[in-house]
Amino acid sequence: MWSLRFISAEALVSHPEVAQQSLDGVAHNLYPLLFKASYLLEQAEVIRALLERWPLEECRLGALLGPSADHSEDLRDRACRACLEAFVRGLADHVLWAGGRQRLRVADLTGVRDVQVQRCPCGKALGRWGRTELLARTCCELQAEPPGARYPIEVLADLFVTEGNFKVVMQALDPPRPAPLRVHCLSFRADSLGPGQLLHVLRLAGPGQLRKLEVVHNVRLHAGHVQQLLAQVGFPKLTSLTLPAKAFDAPPACTPPPSGEDPFLTSIAWELSQMTQLTELSVAFSTLTGKIRKLLSPLRTPLRALDLANCSLNHADMAFLANCAHATHLEVLDLSGHSLVNLFPSTFFRLLGRAAQTLRVLTLEECGIEDGHVNTLILALSPCLELRELRFLGNPLSARALRRLFAALCELPKLQCVEFPVPKDCYPEGATYPQDELAMSKFDQQKYDVIAEDLRAVLLRAGRGDIQVSTPIFGSFDPDIQETSNELGAFLLQAFKTALENFSRALKQME
Template sequence: CLTGLRDYVLHHPSPYVKRLKLVDLTGIKDVEVQFCDCKKPMGRWARTELLSKLCLELLVHLQQMQCKPCTFKISIDVLVDLFVTERNYELVVQALLQKCYCPLKICCVAFRADNLALQKFFYIIKLTDPSLLRKLEVVHNVRLEMEHLEILFNSIHFPLLMSLTLPARTFNVLRHTASDELMLTTIGEKMGEMTQLTELSLAFSILTGRIQKLLSPLKTPLKMLDVSNCSLNHDDMAYLANSLHSYHLEVLDLSGHDIPGLYPSTFFKLLSHSSSVLRSLILEDCNIQDSHVNMLILGLSPCHKLQDFKFLGNPLSSEALKHLFAFLCELPMLKNVEFPVPMDCYPIGISYPIDDASLCRFDHQKYEKIAEELNLILLQGNREDVKASTPLFGSYDAAVQET
C-alpha cells in the first residue's frame, strides 16, 4: 500500500486521468495474529518509519529523474497516525521538514510519543501542524511533568483535539505548592478551550482531591476517562458521580482504587448514571471481594451496552466468579471479560495487590479446571460469543509490542 503510493507518483499515467488527492491510513487496525503470508506485522511505528523513508526517497528520485511535468503537480494528502521514538525521530523530522516539496504530504491526525527527550518532543509536535491533530498520546519514557504541560498548552493550540493521553506522574499533588495549584487551574482552563476533547487518560498521576479542578472547566462531557492508580479520594469520586461527565462515559478505568472500602455508594451512583452508554469498564486491583459480588451485580445490571469488563487482580474465589459469570451471561452486548486468577488457586495468606514476583505462583492445574467451568457457564448461557481470559501481564497492545 505505502510503496504503491510512491510508484503511483513516479509512474503516474496521462495528466487527463483523474488524480489521487487523499489517502487515509488512520483506520488501519493492528492485530496480534497476522493473517498475511509473511506473518510479519507492520505496526504504527513501522508505518511511520516507512512512510517517512518513502517521502524522502521520492524527493531524491524526482531530483535524479527526468519526470513528466504533470508529476510535479501531484499532491496527495496522506492522513496518518504517527508514532515517534528516539529511533525514528530524525527520519520523521526530515520528512516533515520536506513536506512542502514532496508530492506525498504527511498529514498527522494522531501523534504518539514514547522514549523521546522532552526537547525533541516539543520540536516535532510543532512540525506536525497541531491545528489538525485529533489525538495526542505522550507515554512512558517522555518526562512530561505539569510545568512542561503548561508550557505546551500555552505555546501550542489544539483546536481539534479529541483524545489526550499523558504519561505517568504528569501530576503529583503530594508535592504541590500554592503556585502549583495555580498551574493546575491554568491547565484545566486550557483543556477547557479544547472544545472537541472527549477522551482523557491520566493513569498513574497522583490527583487526590483535584479531579474537579482539572475536569470542571471542560466544555464537552467526556466519553472516555482513565484515572487508574490516581489515588482518588471521596471528593473526587463524588465529583465524578455528580458531574455531567457521568452521563456520557462510554469507557471508564478506575483500576487501583479500593472502591468497596473508600466510596462504594458514590461509585455505584457513577455507574448508574453512565449505565445507558457504558461500553467498557475496567476495575483491576480494586479490592473487590466475595462479599461485594452481589452489589457489583446490582450495579452492572442496567449496563446493557457493556462490551468489555476487566477486573483482574481482585481477591475473588472461584465460587464468587461462577456466581458473577452466571450474571454476565445476561449482558446482551458483552464480548470480552478479563477475570482474575481465583484466590483459592494461590497459597493461603497471599496478600493483595499481588506483587509481580508472586503473580505466577499459583496452582495452574486448578486454575485451568476453574477456567473451563467458567467457560462452561458461558456456553450453557448461550454466550459462546464472549471471550473470557486472564492475561496476567496485560492485554495485547500493538504500540507496546513495537517498542
C-alpha cells in the same frame, strides 16, 4: 458475500504479470476492486503497480479494505507487511513515473487496525511504528529527487514516533524545499522522547488537524511540560488525549504557593476547556487526589472515555464523578487501583447507575474487590445493560465468588468480553494483594484450568457461550509495545545507568 465482479478481479490479480499488463485497459472505477482482491491474495507486485497508475484523485486505505457490496469481508485488521510496503512504494512510483497522468491528490494510510494474530497469508505485520518509519524514509528519498512541476500529494497518516525514528520523521515533516509527499498527521503517539523533542515534532506534525494524541510510557513530563505543550502548540480539533504517568506532578524546582492552589493544574484545565471536541481523556498513574473537579469541570464537552487508573482519588473526587455531567455520557471508564467497593460504595453505585445507559467498557483492575463485595458489585453492574467489556484482573476473588459473579453477568445482554483474575484458590495460602509480576505468575495452573472451565460452563448453561473470557496475567496485547519492545528496553537500561551515575555522584559529594 462475493460478487461476480470481485471473483473476476481475484482471478485476474492471481496472475500478477497478466494483471500488470492489463491495467492500462481497465476502467478507472475497477481499481479499488482490484486493490482489495490483490490485498486479499497478498499480491504485492500488483498493489504496487495499481498505486503507480492510480487514476483517481483519492486513495483511502481504510475504505478500500472495508466491507463493500462486492466483497463483504473486512480486511482492515490485516496490517500485512508485504502489502503495506507495496502500497507506499507504489505511491513513490506514482510520484516519480506517472508524469502527466498523475491524478492522485490524497493518499490516506489510516484505517488499519493492529491485532495480535495476522490473518494475511505471510502472517507478518507492519505496525504503526513501522508504517511511520517506512513513510518517513520514502518521503526523505523523494526529497532527494529533482523538483518538478508536479503538485504535492497529501498523505494522511497515524504517526508513532520514538527516539529510534525521530530524526527521519523530523526530516519528512520539515523538508528543505517543497516535497512531492506532504504528510498530514491525524493521530500521534510518542514514546521514549524528551520533552523538547516532543514539543518540536508536534509543532511540525500539523497540530491544527490532530485528532488523537497519545504521550505514553517513557516520555517524562511534569505539569510544567504539559502546560507548555498545550498552551504553545494548541490542538483545536483534538478529540482524544493520553498523558503519561506523573504528568501532573509539580516541576522539581517549583515552590508550592501559600494559597495551596495549583497554578499548573488551573492552567492545564483551562487549556483543555479550549478543546471543544475533546471526548476522551486518559491520565492514569498521575496523583490527582482532590483535583478531579478542578480538572474536569471546565471541560465544554462531556467525556465519553475517561481513564483515572491509579490516580489516588478520594471521597470528594468520587462524589464529583458520580454527580457530574460526564457521568451520563461515559462509554469507557477505567478506575483501576482504587478500593471502590470498600471505600466509596455509595458513590461508586451512583456513578455506575448514572452511566448505565451508555457504559460499554469498564475496567476495575486491582480494586481490592473481595468475596464479601461481590453482591454489592452485582447490584452496581445490574443496570449496565449496554456493557460489552468488563475487566477486573488483580482482585482477590475465590472460585466460589467468581461463579456467583459470572451467573449475574449472564444477565447483561450485550456483554461480549470478560477478563477475570486468577482465583485466589490457585495461589499459596497467605498471598498478598496487589501482587507483583513474580508473585502473580506463581499459581497452580491445573487448578486454574479446572476453575476456568467451570466458569465457562456457568455461561454455557445460561446460553451465553458468546461471552469470551480470559485471564491475560500480564495485561492485554499491546501492538505498539510489542513492536518497540527492544527500543524501550534499551531506553530503560540507559535511564537506569543514568540514575546509577547520579547516585554515585551524589555519594561522592557527601564524602
